[in-house]
Amino acid sequence: MATNTKRLLLSDLVSSDKIDQVPSHYIRRISQRPNLQNVYHDHTIPLIDLHDLYTPNRSHVVHQIGRACRDYGFFQVKNHGVPESTIANMMNIAREFFKLPEEERLKTYSDDPTKTTRLSTSFNIRTEKVANWRDFLRLHCHPLQDYIHEWPTNPESFRDHVAEYCRSARGLALVLIEAISESLGLERDYINRQLGNHGQHMALNYYPPCPQPDLTYGLPGHTDLNLITILLQDEVPGLQVLRNGHWVAVDPVPNTFIINIGDQIQVLSNDRYKSVLHRAVVNCEKERISIPTFYCPSRDAVIGPASELVTEDEPAVYRQFTYGEYYDKFWNRGLATENCLDMFTVTSSSS
Ligand code: OGA
Numbered sequence: 577m578a579t580n581t582k583r584l585l586l587s588d589l590v591s592s593d594k595i596d597q598v599p600s601h602y603i604r605r606i607s608q609r610p611n612l613q614n615v616y617h618d619h620t621i622p623l624i625d626l627h628d629l630y631t632p633n634r635s636h637v638v639h640q641i642g643r644a645c646r647d648y649g650f651f652q653v654k655n656h657g658v659p660e661s662t663i664a665n666m667m668n669i670a671r672e673f674f675k676l677p678e679e680e681r682l683k684t685y686s687d688d689p690t691k692t693t694r695l696s697t698s699f700n701i702r703t704e705k706v707a708n709w710r711d712f713l714r715l716h717c718h719p720l721q722d723y724i725h726e727w728p729t730n731p732e733s734f735r736d737h738v739a740e741y742c743r744s745a746r747g748l749a750l751v752l753i754e755a756i757s758e759s760l761g762l763e764r765d766y767i768n769r770q771l772g773n774h775g776q777h778m779a780l781n782y783y784p785p786c787p788q789p790d791l792t793y794g795l796p797g798h799t800d801l802n803l804i805t806i807l808l809q810d811e812v813p814g815l816q817v818l819r820n821g822h823w824v825a826v827d828p829v830p831n832t833f834i835i836n837i838g839d840q841i842q843v844l845s846n847d848r849y850k851s852v853l854h855r856a857v858v859n860c861e862k863e864r865i866s867i868p869t870f871y872c873p874s875r876d877a878v879i880g881p882a883s884e885l886v887t888e889d890e891p892a893v894y895r896q897f898t899y900g901e902y903y904d905k906f907w908n909r910g911l912a913t914e915n916c917l918d919m920f921t922v923t924s925s926s927s
C-alpha cells in the first residue's frame with residue numbers, strides 16, 4: 577500500500593513502499609528505453625596488465641593503453657597497485673553507508689550540485705524531466721585535507737577507509753595519465769602539468785532492485801566530463817558501453833578496475849581519443865553498488881588541445897576553456913543527450 581510520505585531517496589521509497597511498478601516519473605519514452613534484449617554480452621573491452629609499466633616492457637603497455645583509448649575509450653586493468661584489502665574496505669563501507677537508517681543518511685542530503693559533499697538521487701533533480709533509478713553520495717577528495725572534514729562520520733570508519741582508497745586510486749590515476757600522455761607522443765608529464773592543482777571526485781552509486789528494468793535507467797547514456805574515470809563495481813552487472821552502435825555489457829571481473837576516457841582527454845588529444853557513451857542499467861533482483869573515481873583538472877586549469885597534436889591537417893577542434901566553465905555547463909544541462917563537448921568546439925559560437 578502506498579503511503580503519502582514523500583521520500584527524498586529512491587532506496588527509501590523502494591524499501592518502505594514495496595512498490596511493484598516503476599513510478600511514472602522514472603519511465604522513459606518508448607524510443608529511449610534500454611532495449612535490454614538487444615545488448616551484446618559476448619564482446620568485451622581490453623584487459624591490460626599494468627605490471628610491466630615499470631619494466632623494460634613499458635612501451636608495450638603504453639601502446640596497448642593508447643590503442644584501447646583510441647578504439648574503445650574503455651579498458652580494464654589488473655596489477656594496478658591498489659591493495660585488495662583497500663578495495664574490499666571501500667566496498668564494504670559503501671554498503672554499510674547505504675544500509676544506515678534513513679534519518680542518518682539524510683544528514684548529508686542535498687540537491688545542490690555545487691555542494692562538495694552530498695547524498696542525492698537520480699542525476700540532477702533540479703533540471704531533469706525523467707528520474708533515474710539511483711541514489712548517490714558524491715565526495716570531493718583531492719586535496720583530501722580540504723574536504724575530509726565534510727564527509728560522513730557514520731559508519732565510524734568511513735573517513736579512514738574512504739581516504740585510504742582515494743589515495744590509492746589517485747596513485748593509479750597518475751600512473752595512467754603518464755601512460756596516456758606518452759601514448760599520444762607527448763612528454764610523460766605533459767597532461768599532469770595541464771591540470772592545475774588537480775582534482776578528484778568520487779561517487780558511491782547505489783542502484784536498488786527495480787521491478788521493471790526495461791522502462792528506466794540507473795544512469796542513461798552519457799560521457800564523463802572529467803579526465804579519466806576509475807570505476808570499481810561490485811559483482812552485479814549493469815555497466816554497458818556503446819561500441820559500433822551497439823550497447824555492450826561490461827560484466828564485473830574481481831579486483832580489476834574499469835578505466836574510461838573522459839571529455840577532457842578527448843579535448844587534450846584533439847579528438848584522437850574519444851570520450852565514449854556508457855550507461856548503467858538496473859535489474860529486478862539485486863541491488864548494485866559502483867564507485868567511480870573521477871580524476872580531473874582543478875577549476876582554474878585551462879584545457880585545450882595539446883599544441884603538438886594540432887597540425888595543418890588536423891586543426892584544433894576545441895577552443896580553450898577553464899575546467900570550471902566546463903563543469904558548470906555540464907551540470908546545468910541535466911545529462912541531456914546532446915554532447916557537452918559540442919559547446920566547446922572552435923566553430924560553436926562562444927558565449
Ligand atoms: C558514472 C557511471 C557507471 C556505473 O557514475 O558516471 O558511468 O556502472 N557509472 O555505475
Ligand code: NI
Binds near residue numbers: 799
Ligand atoms: Ni559515467
